[in-house]
Amino acid sequence: MRLLLDEHHDPEVARRLRERGHDVAAVAERDDLRGRPDREIFDVAADEGRAAVTENARDFVPLAARAADDDRPHHGLIVTAASRSPRRPDSRGRLIDALARLLERHRGDDALRDQVVWLDGE
Numbered sequence: 001m002r003l004l005l006d007e008h009h010d011p012e013v014a015r016r017l018r019e020r021g022h023d024v025a026a027v028a029e030r031d032d033l034r035g036r037p038d039r040e041i042f043d044v045a046a047d048e049g050r051a052a053v054t055e056n057a058r059d060f061v062p063l064a065a066r067a068a069d070d071d072r073p074h075h076g077l078i079v080t081a082a083s084r085s086p087r088r089p090d091s092r093g094r095l096i097d098a099l100a101r102l103l104e105r106h107r108g109d110d111a112l113r114d115q116v117v118w119l120d121g122e
Contacts, residue, residue: 001076001103001111004045006054007034009080009095016096022103025050039063042074051076051112053099064116076112078102080119095119 005014007027014026025048027033027041036044038059045052046067054060057079064077080095098119106112 001106001109002048002050003053003078003099003103004041004048004050006038006041006052006056006060008055009053010092013092013096013099016092017099017103020100022100023050024099042067042077046072046074049075049109051078053078053080055080055082061116064114068114073114075110076114077116078112078119079116 002023003014003017003025005011005024005026005028009026009028011026011028014024014029017024027036033041033044038054038056042052042060042063052060052074054077060077060079064074067074078099080098102117102119
């Protein structure tokens with residue numbers, strides 16, 4: 001499974017997951033994606049075969065539902081919670097570890113195809 005971290009996630013998370021051998025990109029690392037609307041981020045993730053990772057359930061979960069309604073496949077949506085993994089450098093490790101565990105359990109490119117996963121439940 002490949003991931004695209006939404007803009008509010010620190011690109012250091014992506015870098016550390018890559019160090020562990022995972023294919024992870026961050027919007028904040030990519031000039032072509034920074035500041036783009038959520039719909040575009042979701043669509044790019046799908047086009048690149050990546051599951052989108054975001055805290056923004058309010059906007060992204062309806063995008064995933066609309067994709068299902070329109071019969072447009074995507075490679076998964078992973079929703080994180082700031083309460084469990086605050087966006088502070090000293091708590092970044094929890095998010096990295098949780099995503100690494102998820103990636104280890106779901107190795108196939110289509111492992112989360114058309115699914116929404118709440119990382120708190122992982």
